Each structure stands twice: as C-alpha cells, then as structure tokens.
Amino acid sequence: MSLLVVGSVAFDAIETPFGKTDKIIGGAATYIALSSSYFTHKVNLVAVVGGDFPKADIMMLEAHNIDTQGLQIKENEKSFFWSGRYNNDMNSRDTLVTELNVLADFDPVIPEAYQDCDYLMLGNLAPKVQSTVIQRLKKRPKLVVMDTMNFWMDIAMNDLMETLAMVDVLSINDEEARQLSKEYSLVKAAKKILEMGPKVLIIKKGEHGALLFNKHQVFFAPALPLEEVFDPTGAGDTFAGGFIGYIASTNDISFENMKRALIYGSAQASFCVEKFGVERLVNLSQNELNDRVQEFVELVQFEINLKN
Amino acid sequence: MSLLVVGSVAFDAIETPFGKTDKIIGGAATYIALSSSYFTHKVNLVAVVGGDFPKADIMMLEAHNIDTQGLQIKENEKSFFWSGRYNNDMNSRDTLVTELNVLADFDPVIPEAYQDCDYLMLGNLAPKVQSTVIQRLKKRPKLVVMDTMNFWMDIAMNDLMETLAMVDVLSINDEEARQLSKEYSLVKAAKKILEMGPKVLIIKKGEHGALLFNKHQVFFAPALPLEEVFDPTGAGDTFAGGFIGYIASTNDISFENMKRALIYGSAQASFCVEKFGVERLVNLSQNELNDRVQEFVELVQFEINLKN
Numbered sequence: 001m002s003l004l005v006v007g008s009v010a011f012d013a014i015e016t017p018f019g020k021t022d023k024i025i026g027g028a029a030t031y032i033a034l035s036s037s038y039f040t041h042k043v044n045l046v047a048v049v050g051g052d053f054p055k056a057d058i059m060m061l062e063a064h065n066i067d068t069q070g071l072q073i074k075e076n077e078k079s080f081f082w083s084g085r086y087n088n089d090m091n092s093r094d095t096l097v098t099e100l101n102v103l104a105d106f107d108p109v110i111p112e113a114y115q116d117c118d119y120l121m122l123g124n125l126a127p128k129v130q131s132t133v134i135q136r137l138k139k140r141p142k143l144v145v146m147d148t149m150n151f152w153m154d155i156a157m158n159d160l161m162e163t164l165a166m167v168d169v170l171s172i173n174d175e176e177a178r179q180l181s182k183e184y185s186l187v188k189a190a191k192k193i194l195e196m197g198p199k200v201l202i203i204k205k206g207e208h209g210a211l212l213f214n215k216h217q218v219f220f221a222p223a224l225p226l227e228e229v230f231d232p233t234g235a236g237d238t239f240a241g242g243f244i245g246y247i248a249s250t251n252d253i254s255f256e257n258m259k260r261a262l263i264y265g266s267a268q269a270s271f272c273v274e275k276f277g278v279e280r281l282v283n284l285s286q287n288e289l290n291d292r293v294q295e296f297v298e299l300v301q302f303e304i305n306l307k308n
Numbered sequence: 309m310s311l312l313v314v315g316s317v318a319f320d321a322i323e324t325p326f327g328k329t330d331k332i333i334g335g336a337a338t339y340i341a342l343s344s345s346y347f348t349h350k351v352n353l354v355a356v357v358g359g360d361f362p363k364a365d366i367m368m369l370e371a372h373n374i375d376t377q378g379l380q381i382k383e384n385e386k387s388f389f390w391s392g393r394y395n396n397d398m399n400s401r402d403t404l405v406t407e408l409n410v411l412a413d414f415d416p417v418i419p420e421a422y423q424d425c426d427y428l429m430l431g432n433l434a435p436k437v438q439s440t441v442i443q444r445l446k447k448r449p450k451l452v453v454m455d456t457m458n459f460w461m462d463i464a465m466n467d468l469m470e471t472l473a474m475v476d477v478l479s480i481n482d483e484e485a486r487q488l489s490k491e492y493s494l495v496k497a498a499k500k501i502l503e504m505g506p507k508v509l510i511i512k513k514g515e516h517g518a519l520l521f522n523k524h525q526v527f528f529a530p531a532l533p534l535e536e537v538f539d540p541t542g543a544g545d546t547f548a549g550g551f552i553g554y555i556a557s558t559n560d561i562s563f564e565n566m567k568r569a570l571i572y573g574s575a576q577a578s579f580c581v582e583k584f585g586v587e588r589l590v591n592l593s594q595n596e597l598n599d600r601v602q603e604f605v606e607l608v609q610f611e612i613n614l615k616n
Contacts, residue, residue, distance in 0.1 A: 089492060184397060187535045208516040211533060220530045220607050225519060227495045259610040290614045299528050300608045302567040306598045 007123020315431020343549025
C-alpha cells in the first residue's frame with residue numbers, strides 16, 4: 001500500500017564522542033522515508049529543501065523507491081540546518097545551531113499523484129503544517145501517524161491539540177508524554193493523551209525501548225542492547241519509519257500487527273545508531289533485517305506454563 | 309529444593325511523596341525470603357537482629373514457611389536501621405539515617421540443619437561476610453546468587469572481587485554495573501563482569517526492566533508499566549527473591565529457566581512497589597501472581613514470521 005511521508009529534509013552537522021560530521025543529509029522525513037522503504041515500495045515524499053541541497057542525495061532517495069515529485073526545491077533559499085553535540089552518555093545533546101531557512105514558511109503541496117495514499121506519516125513539523133496536510137488530502141488515509149516534540153508544546157499548544165484530534169497514532173518520547181499530559185507515570189500519561197484524539201499512542205524511551213498503548217492494551221518493545229551507540233540522530237524517526245512502513249506493507253492496522261510493526265521499527269532504529277546519520281540505513285539487506293528481528297525475538301521471548 | 313537466604317533483617321523508615329512510615333520491617337533478606345516463599349517452601353534464613361526486633365515480625369516470617377533458626381537475636385543490641393526519602397520521580401532517594409548496629413560485626417553462623425541447602429542467595433552485605441557464608445557450607449550449593457551495591461565497590465573492592473570469583477550469578481543495577489566494569493555500555497559492562505567470576509549477570513534497570521546475560525546469550529524482562537509506584541523500597545530484593553525462589557522450586561538452572569525466573573522476579577517486584585515496605589508481599593495469592601505473570605506475557609509477546 002502507498003505511504004505518504006511529510007516532514008523535514010535537511011542538513012545536519014553532528015558531534016558525538018566518536019567524531020564529527022560536516023553537513024550531511026538529515027531531517028525527519030529523510031529517516032522515515034528511508035526506513036519505510038525497506039518495507040513498502042510506494043513511498044511518496046512531501047518536503048522542502050533549498051537550492052543548496054545536493055542532487056546526489058535526492059537520487060539516493062529515489063534509488064530507494066522514494067518518489068520525490070513532492071519534494072519542493074527553492075533554488076534561491078537554503079535548506080533547514082541543525083547542528084548538535086551529544087554528551088558522553090549519548091542520552092542528552094545540546095543544539096548548537098538551528099536555521100529554519102526554507103522550513104520557516106513551508107507550504108506542504110500534495111501532488112495529485114499522491115492523493116490516493118493509504119497511509120500517512122507526519123514527521124515532526126509545526127502542528128499547523130501537519131493539519132494542513134490532512135486537510136489537503138481528498139480521501140482520508142486508513143491510518144494517520146504523527147510525530148511531534150516538546151518545542152511545539154511550548155509555543156503552539158493550541159495548534160498541537162487541534163492536530164492531535166485529527167490523527168490515529170501519536171509517536172512521542174517519554175519526556176514529551178509527561179509534558180503533554182502533566183503526568184509523571186507513563187500509564188497515566190497514556191490515558192490522558194488517548195483522550196486527546198489518537199486511538200493509539202507510542203511512547204519512545206530511547207535505549208529503554210518503546211511502549212504501545214490503546215485504551216485497553218499495552219505492549220512493550222525493547223531496544224536492542226548495543227555494544228556501541230555511534231550516533232543516535234534520527235533513531236526515533238527511523239523507528240517511526242519502520243513502524244509505518246511495516247503497517248503499510250501488511251495493510252493491517254490491528255493492535256496485534258502494530259506490535260510487530262513496533263519490533264520492526266525498533267530493529268531499524270538499532271541499525272540507524274550504528275553509524276553517523278543515514279549511512280547505515282542506506283545499505284541494509286533483507287537478511288540483515290531478518291537477523292536483527294530474530295535477535296529481538298530471542299531477547300524477549302520466553303515460555304511460561306502458569307501453575308494453577 | 310531448599311533455599312538459604314543470607315542478608316539483612318532490619319528496620320526501615322521510609323518517606324515517599326505519598327506518605328511516610330515509622331520504623332517498619334525491612335532488610336534485603338526479609339524481602340528476598342518473603343518473595344521466594346511464594347515459590348519454594350523450604351526457605352532458610354541466616355541474619356541478625358537486636359532485642360528491639362518485634363516477635364510478631366519473626367512470626368510473620370515463619371508463617372510464610374521461612375525457617376528462622378538461623379536468625380540470631382542479640383538481646384542487648386539494636387537492629388540495623390535505615391531511613392530514606394524518595395524524590396518526586398521515585399527514581400532517586402536520599403539516605404537520611406544508616407545505623408549498622410548488630411550488622412557491624414555480623415558473624416553468619418549456619419545452623420547444621422541448613423547445611424544441605426541446594427540454592428544460596430546472598431543478599432547485599434559486606435563481601436567478606438558473603439564469602440564467609442560460602443566457605444562455611446560443607447557442600448557447595450547448585451547455584452550461588454549474590455547481590456551487592458556501589459558502597460562495597462567504594463570501600464571493599466578487593467573483598468568484592470574475591471567474593472565475585474566464588475558465585476554463579478551476580479545481581480546489580482545498571483549504575484553499579486557501570487561502576488564495577490568502568491564501561492558505560494551495559495553490553496560491554498556485562499562482558500567484563502562475566503570475566504570476574506559469575507557465569508550469569510543480572511542487570512536491574514528499575515522501571516526499565518532487567519537484563520540477563522551469560523557469555524553467549526542475552527534476555528530482557530520488562531518492568532510492568534504501573535499507574536503508581538507507591539514505595540520502591542525492596543523492589544530489587546523482591547525481584548531477586550522471585551528469581552531464586554522460582555529456580556529453587558523448579559530445580560533447573562538452565563538459561564531458559566532463568567528467563568522465566570526473571571519474569572517471576574519482575575512480577576514479584578511489581579507487587580512490592582504497590583504498598584509501603586513488605587505490606588503487599590505479605591499477602592499475595594497464587595491467582596494474583598498468575599494474573600500478574602500473564603500481564604507480562606501480554607506485554608512482550610508477539611508473533612513474527614520472518615520474510616525471506
């Protein structure tokens with residue numbers, strides 16, 4: 001089934017204890033689209049870049065069967081740029097530079113050929129832009145998944161609440177869930193957030209895995225314990241891309257299938273952090289993915305016959 | 309199979325955001341023995357208390373089939389006392405009072421009737437006391453599990469290393485694993501620690517679950533997402549008690565069975581935090597435990613047929 005991915009396509013410059021990069025390709029939609037491309041071969045991209053964005057990177061996306069006719073190129077402007085430095089524990093980072101550039105007045109135009117999309121993944125963007133995308137689709141997709149961040153809770157809470165009411169699945173991290181719900185307990189936070197519109201909530205806990213909630217069920221996917229986390233940039237978006245990509249490929253939005261999607265998303269994220277930026281995501285094989293998913297199975301599966 | 313539990317039996321005074329207690333029964337061996345008593349009915353206790361320790365609490369332990377002939381009572385001395393205050397996030401706490409009292413010169417005497425024990429759980433104590441217990445057993449148990457803490461890494465590292473070389477399973481938390489190994493990555497930490505003696509390592513991550521490592525395998529047991537954590541005191545010991553109690557009851561020290569034991573330990577810990585001190589542990593039913601374990605099954609089990 002076809003998947004529409006909307007979000008940032010950008011430049012990142014990253015420093016970790018292992019080294020630093022110059023400007024490399026980044027952005028939520030980049031990670032989401034690349035990650036989902038390993039599951040579904042109809043990935044449509046809506047995003048905006050400046051004239052400084054390399055044609056080679058666009059061709060790399062197209063080589064992954066990502067349709068880029070929805071990628072606006074503003075020749076006389078500059079691409080969104082983010083630069084950050086990770087601390088030694090890799091769990092916290094400082095933002096060094098944020099230049100919105102073309103993203104400041106991003107108008108998400110949906111090409112006619114994308115109008116029949118079955119699945120929609122809204123990467124982190126201004127909530128108003130996210131809701132505009134939903135409004136511009138003539139047919140509502142089977143499932144709308146959105147990601148957001150604390151920044152929008154700080155400066156655009158009303159817009160965020162309006163957008164939340166329009167989506168099916170929200171994906172945020174634990175601190176964001178606490179901020180959005182004003183509850184410390186993630187179980188209580190989930191209950192409150194599921195009253196705001198989404199029928200399903202994903203709470204990402206980084207190296208501690210991810211929780212999937214609906215009103216009656218909860219599922220937990222671990223993160224794979226890794227020897228080395230090289231660069232966490234994009235791991236959350238890669239996770240979301242694996243999640244929605246797997247769902248689009250199976251065309252099954254049941255909670256049972258979302259559990260599997262969460263495991264595939266976690267597997268993709270475990271690849272992402274092995275190298276800088278999208279480097280590891282660009283060259284994955286089906287065998288590598290299968291082996292990684294098998295590691296997740298072995299990590300958490302057990303057999304218990306309950307005594308009565 | 310019979311289980312010998314050695315550790316502190318003590319008084320705690322606890323403050324959490326939900327309230328505070330006077331002196332109530334606490335201590336590592338108390339939590340371990342109570343928790344394990346739901347699995348195996350031959351729990352033998354070696355510990356020391358002062359004359360101030362209530363007979364009613366000893367009778368409560370005996371009512372759980374815990375043999376207390378190894379519980380030394382020093383009539384003219386005072387029991388070990390710890391007092392602490394949890395912060396609002398319940399993940400960190402400040403120690404307000406530590407009075408070693410009878411624990412300062414604890415000589416772990418093993419009653420003759422305990423000499424045939426099949427399993428040994430060494431709760432957190434001075435490493436020298438822990439190794440003394442192993443030396444005083446005429447027959448080596450099938451499995452020796454030990455818990456310890458950062459305090460002993462700070463002041464008795466040589467003793468700790470000697471004791472580590474004598475045990476089969478070490479149970480510590482993530483920060484302790486990092487301190488002991490000088491590695492931030494828990495996978496790297498586990499590799500180093502498994503060179504120190506233990507064949508199996510459990511790394512407890514509190515609300516983020518627990519990892520089980522041997523040299524070739526890793527298993528992850530989640531913590532149950534809870535609406536409310538009322539009092540985390542003793543959760544790690546309760547976890548260890550469920551772990552060793554389940555292994556003793558099944559008399560199976562395979563890695564596969566340890567996975568199940570980790571789930572049972574996690575289930576027991578999830579009860580422990582629901583009330584102050586041992587209150588919830590004192591009155592558990594087999595049905596409650598089965599239902600809780602079923603929640604763990606539903607929390608992490610998924611079915612994936614890998615594509616080739």
